[in-house]
Amino acid sequence: MRRNGETESSLSLAQTILKLLLSLAMVLSPQLLDDLKSRERKKPAFFVPLVVASVLKPKRKSRKAKPISKKVVKKKGKAAKAAKNGVKPVPKKRAKAAGARGTSAPKARAPKQKAPPTDNNPAADKATAHLDGVTVMNHYKLVQMDIEKNMDKYFILQLVKSKEGHFCVTRWGRTGTEGQSQLFGPMKYDQALKELEKKFKDKTGCALGSYSKKEGKYELLVNGAAPGEVSRAGGGCLWQYYVDDGVDGKADGWYDYYKDAAEIVESVYAEWQANNHLDVRCVQSGHFSYRVDFNAMMQTNVTHPARKQRHIRRNV
DSSP states (O other): OHHHHHHHHHHHHHHHHHHHHHHHHHHHOHHHHHHHHHHHHHSOTTOOOHHHHHHHSOOOOOOOOOOOOHHHHHHHHHHHHHHHTTOOOOOHHHHHHHHHHTSSOOOOOOOOOOOOOOSSOOOOOGGGTTSSSOEEEEEEEEEEEEGGGTEEEEEEEEEEEETTEEEEEEEEEETTSOOEEEEEEEEOHHHHHHHHHHHHHHHHSSOTTSOOOOTTSOEEOOOOSOOOOSBOTTSSBSEEEEEOSOGGGOOSEEEEOOHHHHHHHHHHHHHHHHOTTOOEEEEEETTEEEEEETTTTEEEETTSTTOOEEEEEEOO
């Protein structure tokens, strides 16, 4: 009985509100009024407008908030601690990206490729005389010989560093002559090294660092001790030749080489000390070409019609 009373009261309230809405509609639009009246006739007596239904609709039970997981609490704790210290935390993804940009320690770069080291410290080629602060980084001397054909020529390769940059230097000619030279650069170290490697392979038929003697190609010399000083401390020359035929009115005995000739012989002698198979060399000295045999310590003037031979010595 109580429930029926509540329903009647609700219907009465709804009818009152409906009448107010109808009155408002009469003011606004007669057409709207007719539409509302037609809808009212179609609806049953217990029709309740949507506005009223929303008021009377029972409330849903509120959902309980999910408890914060320990993981989230831990994150919040780190963030709070960082904020307290005045440090803004960086997300992991951003931290990785920042590390790639160089904010963290950069990855170690692979070392630059270096040519095999030389065995001594030769002087820089004359072609670099105009450069400032020259240092020889790599030095290779190649020779090609055919003693029977009086052929003995050299090819020198150097990689040098100066204040202007890196250079590849080449010098070539007949043994005993100054020859010709060419300077490539300035350039970066890697570029100069590639130029040197290219020329080395062209002359020897081998890649730099994996040399083996090939027929018809230049031979790589082992770099030994540097040539000695040809002028003796007590006077005279390190290298001498023996006269026994009265040439130029000379008495029999030992005579000094000219200094430039002595330097040529001393140079090939030093090469023989490090390369034992190079015991016979053909060297140019002025207008004459000589075959020098270090085992026999004998020189032969191969350009002279008589092919005159003389004994020689290294007068230490």
